[in-house]
Amino acid sequence: MPEWTERANKNESGVETAKLRVRPLAAILIMLGGTVALLLGIAISVSFGAADIGLGTVWEAIVWFHPDITQHQIIQELRLPRVLGGAMVGASFAVAGALMQGMTRNPMADSGILGLNAGAGFVLAICLAIFPGLPFMVLILYSFLGAGVGAGLVFGIGSLAKGGLTPVRLVLAGAAVSTLLAALSEGIALYFRIGQDLAFWYAGGVAGTNWFQLKIMFPWVAGAMLAAIMLSRSVTMLSLGEEVATGLGQRTGLVKLAGTIIVLILAGSAVSVVGAVSFVGLIIPHLTRFLVGVDYRWIIPCSAVLGSLLVVFADLGARIINPPYETPIGALISLIGVPFFLYLARKQRRELS
Incomplete structure (x- = not known):
């Protein structure tokens, strides 16, 4: 397959599509190599901890689990759900970011x-303050609602500015709304004395993930991932511009609505498990587009694999830096994400000037 594929077709309306840069071979290699690296990372992460466990024991605990063996219990009840949760969360944030960037054309x-x-x-x-005994399934639903409220406020405020909604205004509105909501959350935590419970969401981490959470989260994430792949061709057209997508017969309003619902499901599910971890959905889609091109039929699955890799190895690094204590994975990812964000902001400013 050629590394570069160019398409320039005209539809009945006379609209010419932009040239699409696609690297399918690179995408296939990323998915295959990334999956192997992910499996290796999961095995290493499961074996590493306060009690070092050999890879052979990890395999035995997965294939021939014996509840009477302490190491098998540690693997099955603590480490395996933690690592699998991290992989699921990484894929969710990455695919959500890819969809958002494609639909809004906001880098x-x-x-x-x-x-x-x-x-x-x-x-x-x-x-947590008013209904502390809510089951996890209900918390996931409220996470979807909260993600929608946050997104609605950001897009609403950003649209009020003269000149419309630009990428820079969207980011500024996001920063303002995020700061406001974080301050309100802290006020609730102080008033209701739930600061210790809420600290987990700010720090971000997968240490408390269990099988019950994964069983509830998995159908939501799997369904949203499948829907994202089904929507990927339409997102590719939309990323070329709304006029181009409309000229090619895309129902852009319906595509945006479906994509928004998918993003809310993925982001809400991930936040309910790992907390407020940022920048995964910013870094991974850019890296994926650089490697495989601009076709979202390849970007979405590759982003899922690379996002899982990032969070799994970030969690492993969080346990290595200062044992036996753990560094929040949100802080580790921010060490990469903040400079990358500043680079994008400066690049965007140069393009607008």
């Missing part, structure tokens, strides 16, 4: 930057 779109994480955290703070 700085990310669930953390645009208020989705803060909105989900704010509603979760209300739930």
Whole structure:
């Protein structure tokens, strides 16, 4: 397959599509190599901890589990759900970011930057304060609601400015809304004395993930991932511009609505498990587009694999830096994400000037 594929077709309306840069071979290699690296990372992460466990024991605990063996219990009840949860969360944030960037044509779109994480955290703070005994399934639903509230506020405020909604205004509105919601969450935490419970959501981490959470989260994430792949061709057209997509017969309003619902499900599910981890959905889609091109039929699955890799190895690094204590994975990812965000902001400013 050629590394570069160019398409320039005209539809009945006479609209010419932009040339699409596609690297299918690179995408296939990323998915295959990334999956192997992910499996290796999961195995290493499961074996590493306060009690070092050999890879052979990890395999035995997965294939021939014996509840009477302490190491098998540690693997099955603590480490395996933690690592699998991290992989699921990484894929969710990455695919959500890819969809947001494709639909809005905003290179700085990310669930953390645009208020989705803060909105989900704010509603979760209300739930922990007023309804502390809610089951996890209900918390996920409230996370979806909170993510939608955060996104609605950001897009609403950003649209009020003269000149419309630009990428820079969207990011500024996201920063303002996220700060406001975080402050309100902290106020709720102080008043209702749930600061210790809420601290987990701010720090971000997968240490408390269990099988029950994964069983509830998995159908939502799997369904949203499948829907994202089915929508990927339409997102590719939309990323070329709304006029181009309309000229090619795309129902852009319906595509945006479906994509928004998918993003809310992915971001809400991830935040309910890992907390407010930002920049995964910012970094990974840019890296994926650089490697495989601009076709979202390849971007979405590759982003899922690379996002899982990032969070799994970030979680492993969080346990290596200062054992036996753990560094929040949100802080580790931010060490990469903040400079990358500043680079994008400066690049965007140069392009607008």
